[in-house]
Every structure is written in structure tokens, then in C-alpha cells.
Amino acid sequence: MKHISDLDNISSIIFGVTSHVTTKDFHSHRVAQLSIPKNGVMYIIVDNELFIIPPAMAIFIPQNTLHCIKKINNNTIIETIYFTDIYKDYLPSTPKSFYLSELSSIVISKICTFKKDAFNSIRVINLINVLLDEISENSMFNYSLKIPTNATLLKIYELFANSKDFYPSLLDAATHVCLSARTLVRLFKNELGVSFVLWKQQFIFIKALELLMMEKSTTLVAYKLGYNSDSAFITMFKKMSGGKLPSSFFQR
DSSP, X not given: XXXXXXXXGOOSSEEEEEESOOOOSOBOOSSEEEEEESSSOEEEEETTEEEEEOTTEEEEEOTTOOEEEEEOOTTOOEEEEEEOXXXXXXXXXXXXXXXXXXXXXXXXXXXXXXXXXXXXXXHXXXXXXXXXXXXXXXXXXXXXXXXXXXXXXXXHHHHHHTOSSOOXXXXXXXXXXXXXXXXXXXXXXXXXXXXXXXXXXXXXXXXXXXXXXXXXXXXXXXXXXXXXXXXXXXXXHHHHXXXXXXXXXXXX
């Protein structure tokens, strides 16, 4: 596969590839994809949502869905499996992120080692069936943040994105865009479908995932995010992660 457009012309029912190279331009294709970073963290925008995918997690992107890599280390290895329509009834219909079981990770890596002419083989089809069974057993979590398209809310997103150790309150954010707090609350609800408070919590959680991959210290990450205690940070993190402890996301 020499170019991303070649995906629309694959002759096999699935296609697996391991690559350092990723396209950072928005694109879509007529095949669905399942991608996992083997090392480092992958940031990917799908439609208007920013997903952060650390190792041991995967992202599923349905066919014909606009997406791009937002930020990634050039040394990060990504394993991706592309699925044609034949599997659409066995896969999510919307973008999803989820934890990989050890078996899922092994199966994906194995599939990505096959040569192009082997992807229609019984062996690969059997491996795909195992993978689909494993995926169906995993809980799906959207470790993502909705990115606003409204110009006013986009300024607030940029304010948060440029903050390092202080994240604005509702009043601070409203003052930044010269609105009342009540008007800003209404804008968040109308465009993003969530409250400012929940959106802020999602942003901090996404930032926490990034920091945990770099720092092997819950205390340090909690401090950088403005928490006065480890326990308060851990309580937030478990709530947002489906019960996972921050330490489970330390870089391996």
C-alpha cells in the first residue's frame, strides 16, 4: 500500500499493516480501521473528537469517517487492520476506543505480519474471528474530548490547550470570551451536549493520560494538573476511566 487512497482498492476482505508513517491530513476511506500504538501515545481526531490512545488501547474508526493524526512521536509504531463491508455487522457503528486483552494484542500483531496475498487465507480469517470475539468482550470507552466548531468555544478550547498547570474556571472562561457564565453554559450544552464542568473534567482526564505516559508518578501528575492531593486526583481518574488506576497507564 503506497498511498492512503489505495485502501479503497484492496482486494482482500481485511488488510493489516505495521508502520511508522502516518498521514496527518484529514482523510477517509471506504474501509473501517482498528489501530493500536505499540509504543508511545497516539492522538487522533475523528470527526470533531480528539482521542488519546496509549499502548494497550485501540481505536476503531468506521468506514467513510473523516479522521487524522493530531500528534504523534515519529518513532511510534502503529499496527492497523482495515475491514471491508463483510465485517460491518460485527463492528461498532461509531468511533470507539477500548482496552485490548493480551490475546487481542497478540492476534493483531500476528495479522499484521502476513503478506498481501495471504489476507484472504483461512488462517487469517480464523484469526479475525478470534479478534472479533475478543473485541465483543471488551468494554468500550470513549477516551475523547469534543472539539468545538463554534468560534467562541474554540477560543476556550485553545485557552485550555495552551494552559500547563492551571485550567480556567467557568467564570475565567466566560471572561476570556466576554460572555456571562450563564450564556457560556448554554453554548456548551447546545453545541457539545455536555456541561462546561464535565467538558473540563474530560479535558483534564485526557491531559492526565498524556502525562502519565511520561511521568511514573501519580503525585507529580496530580500536582501538574492542580490537584491538592493524590486521592482527589485518583477519584476523578477512576470515575473517568471506568475504574482504572492512574498507575496502570505508566509508560511500559
